[in-house]
Every structure is written in structure tokens, then in C-alpha cells.
Amino acid sequence: MVNHGFRRVAADRSxxxxxxxPAADDAFVVVVAGSEADAMRHVISQVVKVVERGxxxxxxxxxxxxxxxxxxxxxxxAELRRFTENALRTxxxxxxxxxxxxxxxxxxxxxxxxxxxRAWLTGLTDVRLVLGTRLNITAEADALDGLDEGPxxxxxxxxxAKVFLLAVYQYLTFLxxxxxxxxxxxxx
Amino acid sequence: xxxxxxVPGEVLTATPTQTPAGASxxxxxATEAADxxxxxxTIVWDDPINLMSYVxxxxxxxxxxxxxxxxxxxxxxxxxxxxxxxxxxRERMEHDVARLHSFxxxxxxxxx
Numbered sequence: 001m002v003n004h005g006f007r008r009v010a011a012d013r014s015x016x017x018x019x020x021x022p023a024a025d026d027a028f029v030v031v032v033a034g035s036e037a038d039a040m041r042h043v044i045s046q047v048v049k050v051v052e053r054g055x056x057x058x059x060x061x062x063x064x065x066x067x068x069x070x071x072x073x074x075x076x077x078a079e080l081r082r083f084t085e086n087a088l089r090t091x092x093x094x095x096x097x098x099x100x101x102x103x104x105x106x107x108x109x110x111x112x113x114x115x116x117x118r119a120w121l122t123g124l125t126d127v128r129l130v131l132g133t134r135l136n137i138t139a140e141a142d143a144l145d146g147l148d149e150g151p152x153x154x155x156x157x158x159x160x161a162k163v164f165l166l167a168v169y170q171y172l173t174f175l176x177x178x179x180x181x182x183x184x185x186x187x188x
Numbered sequence: 189x190x191x192x193x194x195v196p197g198e199v200l201t202a203t204p205t206q207t208p209a210g211a212s213x214x215x216x217x218a219t220e221a222a223d224x225x226x227x228x229x230t231i232v233w234d235d236p237i238n239l240m241s242y243v244x245x246x247x248x249x250x251x252x253x254x255x256x257x258x259x260x261x262x263x264x265x266x267x268x269x270x271x272x273x274x275x276x277x278r279e280r281m282e283h284d285v286a287r288l289h290s291f292x293x294x295x296x297x298x299x300x
Contacts, residue, residue, distance in 0.1 A: 064235075064294070069285045071296050080297075084286045091290060125242065125292035132237040173239070180241045185248075185255070 005178025006030045006112075027113040028120075028182050034107035036171060041100055043168050044123075047130050048096045051089060056081075061133040065092065065126060092126050099123040117183060124176040131169040135162060189240045189266055227300040230274040230284040234265050235294050246291045247273065250284070275300060 011025040032040070056062045066088060069080040098119040102110055112120055131137075232243075240262055247258035251274060264271035273295075274284050281297040288295035 065289075065292070067289065067294050067296070069282060069289075069295075069297055072298060076297075080282055080285070084282075084289070088286065088290055121242075121245075122291055125238065128237055129292055138236050177239055177241060180239060180245050184241065184245055 003031060005175055006182045007178075008182040022183055022185065025113070027111050028117050028179060029112070030110050030175065030178070032103065032107050032110055037103050037105070037107040039164075039168050040103055040172070043131070043165070044096055044100050044127055047127050048093060048100070050130060051096065051126065052093050056085070061130040064129050064133050092122070095119040095123040096126065099127075117179070120179060121176070121183065124172050124179070128169060128172050128176065131165055131172075135166055135169065137169070189234065189236070189238050189243060189262075227275055228278045228281045228297055229272045229300050230281045230288070231270050231296050231298060232261075232265050232273050232288060233270045233294040233296070238293060240266065243293065246288070246293060250287055250291070 006028045007030070008022055009027045009029050011023055011027070050059065050061060051065065054062045056066050066081070066085055068074075068077040069084075070077040095118075098116060102112065102116055102120070104110065243262045243265065244255070244258045247253050247261050248255060251258075253261065261271050261273055273288075274281065278297065285295045285297050
């Protein structure tokens with residue numbers, strides 16, 4: 001059996017292949033395996049800590065989540081950050097927590113109704129941004145940099161961690177692509 | 189964006205290194221206003237992680253652009269490294285940037 005990712009389920013449940021734009025009370029459903037659920041909860045919990053408590057100046061992943069609003073005016077950028085960063089952090093943490101709360105404990109169906117779909121959309125983005133920054137992902141190579149560098153034992157442990165994170169990153173990319181497609185209006 | 193031409197990973201750890209040579213080099217392709225004196229623009233920058241479909245969806249959702257226009261803007265970001273997505277008063281642009289950041293896009297404000 002092949003998992004195609006998220007699918008849209010019309011509110012009246014009379015059709016699982018809707019041909020019109022998503023209605024406000026539609027739900028988005030995907031089946032996740034137990035191991036996938038565990039991996040997601042584990043990784044997203046770590047991302048929550050980073051987003052909640054991390055330092056933007058010290059962490060490139062947070063600089064990506066909370067970029068400067070001006071490239072040519074540090075004072076204006078600092079001012080804009082002062083006004084917007086706290087609310088943005090709170091909003092992102094809430095979405096990530098909602099993500100964790102909607103993953104079934106031992107795997108199974110994820111059913112997103114109402115604002116949960118938006119929480120997953122932005123939450124998946126933020127998790128992928130953090131993972132992608134950590135893994136130094138560039139568009140030309142999802143492969144990992146420097147896997148074969150450094151002391152042998154350190155590289156091996158670090159390599160395993162990177163391989164795991166990359167697998168999670170790729171899985172979340174698959175989930176997000178399917179969710180965007182399911183949520184997108186079909187008509188122009 | 190993902191699966192597209194390369195953007196160095198280090199770009200994500202620093203403020204954008206691409207800067208326009210001067211205000212006149214930024215062409216507000218998406219602007220609606222006719223009088224552009226003292227105008228500000230919102231720029232969205234390319235990144236190697238966000239999906240093309242997602243970026244298009246965000247432009248439709250945030251700005252009300254139809255799918256065709258949103259797709260064109262997304263492709264401008266992809267092909268040119270950045271694109272102007274809105275124009276107007278400074279406060280409005282700062283608001284747009286904050287909303288784009290809440291969606292995980294990389295956006296900045298600058299003078300037209």
C-alpha cells in the first residue's frame with residue numbers, strides 16, 4: 001500500500017475526491033506509522049525548545065526563522081524586531097505544540113480540521129527550516145556536508161544523527177507538499 | 189526553493205548578501221501604485237528549503253493574488269533570487285514582512 005500523504009476529506013463525507021476548492025469545514029487526513037509518529041514528536045519537541053528559548057544572534061536556524069526585516073538599515077531592523085519577534089515566537093511555538101498534540105501516540109490517522117491545518121502548514125515549514133539550517137541543506141544537494149570529516153568515532157555518531165535528521169526532513173517535506181496540494185484551490 | 193537551483197547554505201545563516209546597486213535597480217514588477225515617489229517595497233528572497241507550491245500558496249493567501257500571479261511571483265523569486273511582492277507605505281510593508289515571516293518566508297523592506 002502506498003501512502004500519498006495528506007488528502008482532503010469534504011465535510012459532508014460524501015466524497016473523498018473533491019473537485020472544488022477546499023471548504024472551511026473540510027478536514028485533511030494522513031496516516032502515519034508508529035515509528036514516524038515517534039520520530040516526529042521527538043524532533044519537533046526539540047525544535048520547540050530551540051524556538052522558545054534560543055538566541056537569534058547565536059543560532060543560524062533562529063536567524064532564518066526570525067530574519068532581519070531590513071538588509072540596509074540595522075536600526076530599522078532592530079526596531080521592527082523589537083515590535084514583532086515576541087509575538088512571532090509565541091505564534092510559532094503554539095503551532096509546533098499543536099503539531100505534536102495532533103500526532104496520534106502510536107501512529108494512525110492524523111485528522112486536521114479548522115485551524116489545525118494552518119498550524120501544520122506553518123509548523124512543518126518551521127521544523128524544516130530549523131532542520132535544513134542544521135543540516136546545511138542547499139537546493140543542489142540534499143546530501144550531508146562533511147560526513148566524512150573529523151575523528152572517526154565522532155563522525156560516525158554525528159553521521160547517524162545527521163542521517164536520522166535528514167530522513168525526518170525528507171519525510172516532513174513529503175507531508176508538507178501533500179498538505180499544500182490538498183489545501184490549494186484547484187481553480188485560478 | 190527546494191529542488192531548484194542552488195543557493196549557498198551559508199546564505200541562510202546571514203543577512204542577504206545580494207543588495208541592489210541602488211534604489212533604481214529594484215524593479216517593482218508587482219506594484220499597483222502609479223506614483224512611486226517615497227514608496228517602499230516588500231521583497232521575498234529565494235531559499236533552498238521552502239517548496240514552490242507552498243510559496244505560491246502563501247502569496248495567494250496573504251495578498252489575495254490569483255494562482256497565475258502568485259505562481260509568476262514565485263518563479264521570479266526562484267529564477268532571479270528575489271522579487272517584489274508588494275509596494276506601498278512603510279508601515280504596510282513592515283506588516284507584510286512580519287506576516288511573511290510567520291509563514292517562514294524570508295522577506296525584507298526597502299525603498300523603491
